[in-house]
Amino acid sequence: MTRPTQDMHDDARRDEAVTWHVRLQSDQAGEADWLAFEAWLGQPGAREAYDAIDGVWAELDLHHDALAEALREPAPMSAPPARAPLRRAGAVRGRPSRRLWFGALGAAAAAAAAAVAVVSILPAVTQPHWTTYSAEKGHNRAIRLADGSSVTLGAGSTLKVSLDGANRRVVMDNAEAVFDVAKDPSHPFLIQAGDHQVRVVGTRFDVLRANGRVVVTVERGIVQVRRTAAGEDQTPAELHAGQQFQRRGSETAVVRTVDPREAMAWREGRLIYRDAELGDVVADLNRYYDKPLRVSPDAARLHFSGVLALDGEDQVVRRLELLMPVRGAAGDGALILQRRPGA
Amino acid sequence: MSEDQTRPPTAPPSGASVLVALYLEKRADLVRFFTARTGSAAEAEDIVQDMYLKVSRAEGADVSNGVAWLYRLGSNVLLDRVRGAQRSGRRDAEWRGVTAVQVGGEEVEDVPPAEAGIDARRRLAALIAALDQLPPQARRVFTLHKLDGLSHAEVAARLGISRSAVEKHVMAALKRLSALAPANPTGGTSSSAASLGRTGPSEDLGGDAER
Numbered sequence: 004m005t006r007p008t009q010d011m012h013d014d015a016r017r018d019e020a021v022t023w024h025v026r027l028q029s030d031q032a033g034e035a036d037w038l039a040f041e042a043w044l045g046q047p048g049a050r051e052a053y054d055a056i057d058g059v060w061a062e063l064d065l066h067h068d069a070l071a072e073a074l075r076e077p078a079p080m081s082a083p084p085a086r087a088p089l090r091r092a093g094a095v096r097g098r099p100s101r102r103l104w105f106g107a108l109g110a111a112a113a114a115a116a117a118a119v120a121v122v123s124i125l126p127a128v129t130q131p132h133w134t135t136y137s138a139e140k141g142h143n144r145a146i147r148l149a150d151g152s153s154v155t156l157g158a159g160s161t162l163k164v165s166l167d168g169a170n171r172r173v174v175m176d177n178a179e180a181v182f183d184v185a186k187d188p189s190h191p192f193l194i195q196a197g198d199h200q201v202r203v204v205g206t207r208f209d210v211l212r213a214n215g216r217v218v219v220t221v222e223r224g225i226v227q228v229r230r231t232a233a234g235e236d237q238t239p240a241e242l243h244a245g246q247q248f249q250r251r252g253s254e255t256a257v258v259r260t261v262d263p264r265e266a267m268a269w270r271e272g273r274l275i276y277r278d279a280e281l282g283d284v285v286a287d288l289n290r291y292y293d294k295p296l297r298v299s300p301d302a303a304r305l306h307f308s309g310v311l312a313l314d315g316e317d318q319v320v321r322r323l324e325l326l327m328p329v330r331g332a333a334g335d336g337a338l339i340l341q342r343r344p345g346a
Numbered sequence: 347m348s349e350d351q352t353r354p355p356t357a358p359p360s361g362a363s364v365l366v367a368l369y370l371e372k373r374a375d376l377v378r379f380f381t382a383r384t385g386s387a388a389e390a391e392d393i394v395q396d397m398y399l400k401v402s403r404a405e406g407a408d409v410s411n412g413v414a415w416l417y418r419l420g421s422n423v424l425l426d427r428v429r430g431a432q433r434s435g436r437r438d439a440e441w442r443g444v445t446a447v448q449v450g451g452e453e454v455e456d457v458p459p460a461e462a463g464i465d466a467r468r469r470l471a472a473l474i475a476a477l478d479q480l481p482p483q484a485r486r487v488f489t490l491h492k493l494d495g496l497s498h499a500e501v502a503a504r505l506g507i508s509r510s511a512v513e514k515h516v517m518a519a520l521k522r523l524s525a526l527a528p529a530n531p532t533g534g535t536s537s538s539a540a541s542l543g544r545t546g547p548s549e550d551l552g553g554d555a556e557r
Contacts, residue, residue, distance in 0.1 A: 028516075030498070057428055058432075059524050061428040069474075188499075206495065
């Protein structure tokens with residue numbers, strides 16, 4: 004297409020464009036750099052060369068998930084030796100599963116975590132102001148926060164938000180939400196979910212806090228989860244895209260690889276479970292439906308895998324009766340799921 | 347995704363008003379810059395206009411380097427447009443004959459359908475191969491920066507290397523990627539972006555600016 008001399012010319016421009024692209028991404032770049040860049044753009048072929056770099060850059064976002072998987076999977080924890088040691092502990096339903104041993108984390112892991120911690124540039128100016136958001140039963144709610152982040156709050160959930168301190172803060176309990184956090188390294192985004200704290204800089208992930216359980220699922224970016232209860236090991240677990248952290252009560256936390264879209268399917272009116280305890284399923288359903296649903300102790304630990312479309316409460320209960328050895332019985336103003344006799 | 351009345355009932359933070367003033371002061375410069383960047387005065391106007399809402403919503407941004415922040419913000423608006431053009435280009439190629447691909451402004455999933463996305467898969471394989479051939483440290487840096495979204499400074503702190511080393515590795519990766527034959531519908535932004543409007547959610551407001 005082009006002559007050899009032209010090619011050489013193009014290569015040089017391309018390299019210059021790459022250099023500009025990277026330099027300008029740095030927070031060290033100042034106004035003078037941008038003006039110099041503007042002057043460079045006036046040279047023949049410069050704009051086209053830079054368009055090509057922008058195109059590749061955007062394309063990587065388009066393929067983000069596939070690239071992240073391809074580049075990380077063969078050696079998931081290969082990068083820095085200081086990364087938290089994750090031991091394999093068998094597979095959960097054919098998926099790779101890792102169990103975290105917080106007690107086993109050494110000083111190196113703590114140092115690595117400290118290196119991720121972001122220095123706050125601006126001091127806290129005022130007392131934090133809290134705003135409370137609630138979603139009615141049966142209705143998810145989309146919220147845009149003033150920092151540019153967005154939150155999809157699950158039905159029957161409540162959370163509090165404060166944006167005016169040194170950190171952006173959210174407190175939630177008995178709630179589920181997907182967070183799409185606007186990146187702002189000078190103001191880390193901290194979510195307190197029961198006795199666990201989730202820390203992010205900018206990413207997209209789901210937090211569920213219900214029934215004594217914390218579940219964090221990451222779709223994009225890196226998220227840190229740590230316990231905040233006094234006397235507990237507070238070493239953070241670090242989650243990457245496609246990983247899910249789960250802890251029930253004070254049991255050992257489990258991190259496994261999941262499809263984040265399944266964990267976030269509630270936003271499209273479906274709940275997707277793999278090997279979930281019926282007690283957790285019922286806790287979720289109670290955030291959607293008015294008539295209280297309970298589960299008898301002999302049925303609470305039954306495991307459920309499948310998709311529940313969130314139409315009517317009666318339909319959902321009927322589906323559970325078909326799929327599991329349970330039946331619903333009215334009692335005490337609630338519908339109680341009991342183990343079927345003989346099942 | 348309808349309600350947007352949930353903004354906290356507080357006054358806009360002071361950081362925003364400083365940035366808005368700066369934006370208004372530099373507006374002409376920004377239009378001139380994006381005209382040079384896109385080759386189109388009309389597109390430059392659109393970009394600078396799109397910036398306004400983001401500037402007025404930005405809270406607590408570090409205003410000491412506010413002008414550079416404005417340029418980065420505008421560059422990210424432009425990148426959003428490129429992404430939008432790529433997405434719809436891909437949809438056009440893959441879902442030929444299917445009419446409605448957007449429902450209520452919700453963007454349809456980015457996953458290529460099985461039958462059609464052969465070009466996309468080939469392209470993806472090329473991208474992966476290029477990144478795969480990088481030296482381990484360059485690959486690590488690039489993954490942390492581009493895929494995990496850490497800034498240069500954060501990557502440097504994480505890996506215990508200098509910022510200039512981070513920049514060098516990112517440049518190496520980008521050079522390799524840009525040496526690949528370009529993908530079909532991508533690249534140019536000036537012609538397509540203006541007519542498209544916004545396809546995806548505008549990501550990470552101040553965010554991409556840090557990357």
